Structure formats: C-alpha cells, structure tokens
Amino acid sequence: MSKRSLPQIAVLAALTGAPHGLRPATLLQSLAEVDVDADQALVAVDALVAGGEVSVQGSVLVLSQRGARALLDVHAQIERAMDPSPSTPGMEECPSIPWLTTVQTHWLDAVSLNYAVDPAALAPLLPKPLEPEIHEGCAWVQVLASRLRDMRPQGMPALFGVNFHQVSYRxxxxxxxxxxxxxxxxxxxxxxxxxxxxxxGNALVEFRFHDFEAAKVSLERRADLxxxxxxxxGTSxxxxxxxxxxxxxxxxxxxSSRWKSRETMQRALVDCFDAFGVDPAGWVYVLTIDRDPWRAVFATPxxxxxxxxxxxxxxxxVLDSALHIPSPCGYRWRPLRRERFLP
Known part of the structure; x- marks a missing residue:
C-alpha cells in the first residue's frame, strides 16, 4: 500500500463510522474536531477519490471496499510499529505444547524490589549469549512477587483458572x-x-532456565502496609x-535511588516484555507477554x-527502590518463539 498522509487516514477513519456515507460539509466538520483543516481535508478527499478508496454517491462520500482494506492496512502497520517485540527474519514459533505458553491471567497487588548489582557478579549466572544490561552504572535484578488470578489457556472461562502466588528473580x-x-x-x-x-512451568522443557521451587507465599495488604x-x-x-x-x-x-526519574526507570526495568531461555545448541527462546500498563507507584521499604x-x-x-502495582494488571502470553544467536 502507498504511504498515506495523516489527513487521508483521518478521512478513511471518519467514513468508517458512517456506513451510509457523509456529506462533505459534515465530513469537514468531523475532521475539524481532530485538527484537520478544510484545505488539508479536501486535498485528502480528492486523492482518495482518485485512488478508488472513497466513492462519490450522489451528495455523499462513501468508504469503498478498497478504502476499508487500506485503513485495515494502516492499522496493521501501526500495530507492527508499536509491537514491543516484533518477530525478526529467521525467528520461528516453537513446537511447544501451545497451552503451556498461550495463557492469560491478572496480577494483583504485585511488588517489584529493584536491586542494583555488580555486573561482574551477575554475568557468570547468565548463559551465553545473554549479557547484563547496564543502567546508571549497575546491572539490575528485580524480585517480582504477585498474586496471579485465574491463570488459564486463552479463550477459556475464568471458572477454569488457577489462583496462586509466584516470586521470580528477573x-x-x-x-x-x-x-x-x-x-x-x-x-x-x-x-x-x-x-x-x-x-x-517445569514441563516447558524448551524454555530452559531453571526449575521452579516450592514455597509458602503470602502477599497481604493491611491498610497502608x-x-x-x-x-x-525443604531444607534450604x-x-x-x-x-x-x-x-x-x-x-x-x-x-537515595540511582534513578533520576520515573521515566528512565520505566524504560529500563518496567517496559520489559520478553523473557529469555537459552539452548546451548544455538537457540534463544523468547516468551513475550502482552500486558496492561503496570501503573506502578513507589513504596517505602x-x-x-x-x-x-x-x-x-x-x-x-543494594536495594535501590520498590514498586507496587496496586491495580489488577492483565497478562497474556504469546506463542513461544526462538531464533539463532550469534556466537
């Protein structure tokens, strides 16, 4: 599809909501509400009519099937541009049992304890080719604890979900x-x-990192605590x-935090959507999570x-800071993928 201007996209979107079409004056009024001026709108309409995306039927402008496909294409391009973990050439879905990874759940009252660590101490714990990310002069490990509600394969009713606690060191x-x-x-x-x-979790043999351990876990809120x-x-x-x-x-x-602002921490630690596992044969496994915004706030330890x-x-x-995610946060897992890494 040829590149669309923003006024053209606005025209297509406005006509999508009007299956019987819009009079030009009504269309211009709608576009003015989203800061598209009349001259820009008229140029966009002329181009779309010439391209067959908009048709003139009597006194109204109507979105054609070609125009609908063009708008869907634009939507797909926006989704790809906003995807935090796009597939790349050579990446493939794994032959894993699908329901082990394509699940959904909600985090409730989640906590992130953010530790600044020595990169030289962390590096030996990571399989090649993984390397520590360095932010504010340190590597970082988050101790993430949450109550998970109604975890189940996507598409199944919450009635079939499982409720439990989980603690992970990421x-x-x-x-x-x-x-x-x-x-x-x-x-x-x-x-x-x-x-x-x-x-x-331990049955997902392709996603190799460690075995889940068993523990009694409680995460309770009493007033502001x-x-x-x-x-x-076990014995340990x-x-x-x-x-x-x-x-x-x-x-x-x-x-006291090394982070100068919420935004810098957000980009480095919160906006993390991929979890990795490594096969020494040369594969990195990528488990991607589509989730709601954390809407985290800082808590005082x-x-x-x-x-x-x-x-x-x-x-x-060193414990740098603590985050609390007070609102339920929806999580949805994508199918497990893998790709070759460079030696």
Missing amino acids: AAVHYRAGHGTRRGGYFLRSETDNAVMRAV LELRVDPE DVGRVAADLRVDDRREPPA TRVEVAWMDQGPLRGA
Missing part, C-alpha cells in the same frame, strides 16, 4: 542476533505455592523473603530481607 539482559540487539529479562530463580503451576513472606519448602532457606512496604503512592524514585540476594551469588547487591 535480571535485565540483552543479546545480539542477526537483526541487532533484543532486550528482555532472564529468570535466575522462581518460587510458587501451587504444585500444578510448578509442574506446568504491604507484607510479603516467602518460606521455602535460600529462597526466604520477608518484606514490609509502606504504600504511600509516591510517583518519583526516592532521593520498612523491612526487606531477601536471603538469595543477601547471601547468594549476588551478595553485596
């Missing part, structure tokens, strides 16, 4: 492939309190978490004890 990473660099997250460890979801507790099952306490956060709905990072961050391979990591 490192901000990137890798290089033939198309350039792709940013995302790599899960260093995870715990869940649901045996079924643990089994499902949010309490997170994770007690691992390395997954233990005890965190108390005061929910005061601050919009900007604390003064009053007590934070995360054993794996304090005593594990990233000991010395």
